[in-house]
Amino acid sequence: MAFLSWHQRFLLDHPEVDAQHKMLFEIVNHFADVIRMGMDDELGRIMDDLLVCVTEHFEFEERLMNQINFPEVADHSRTHEELIGQLRQMQTRMRTGGHVSSKSVARFLADWLSNHILREDLAYKGYLKK
Numbered sequence: 001m002a003f004l005s006w007h008q009r010f011l012l013d014h015p016e017v018d019a020q021h022k023m024l025f026e027i028v029n030h031f032a033d034v035i036r037m038g039m040d041d042e043l044g045r046i047m048d049d050l051l052v053c054v055t056e057h058f059e060f061e062e063r064l065m066n067q068i069n070f071p072e073v074a075d076h077s078r079t080h081e082e083l084i085g086q087l088r089q090m091q092t093r094m095r096t097g098g099h100v101s102s103k104s105v106a107r108f109l110a111d112w113l114s115n116h117i118l119r120e121d122l123a124y125k126g127y128l129k130k
């Protein structure tokens, strides 16, 4: 079973956003699989991929929220910036050999992603149809 399972409750019914979210789920699952296989040397590279995909997704989403005049765009964008900051810190710690529990990183990523979609992203879903 996947570490982080996709469910239709995560759908915003916006094809690009949903595809990007699924891609982020896949990267988090890949991260967890690599830990399970004991290939921790790979984790830094997966973190690089995740940062690229997350940054692109956040830029896309922020443009979209502006286009649909979503009123909470500033607060929402701030949560995106906070995550980017946290990911960069984890990446630096992983690169410099600082103590990082890869399992807790995987757990953090899965929780952040699912909670963010359910609490923050779904909040703009209603504005997509107006």
Ligand SMILES: [Fe+2]
Binding pocket: 061, 076, 080, 116, 120, 121
């Ligand atoms: Fe978001």
Ligand SMILES: [Fe+2]
Binding pocket: 021, 057, 061, 117, 121
């Ligand atoms: Fe999102």
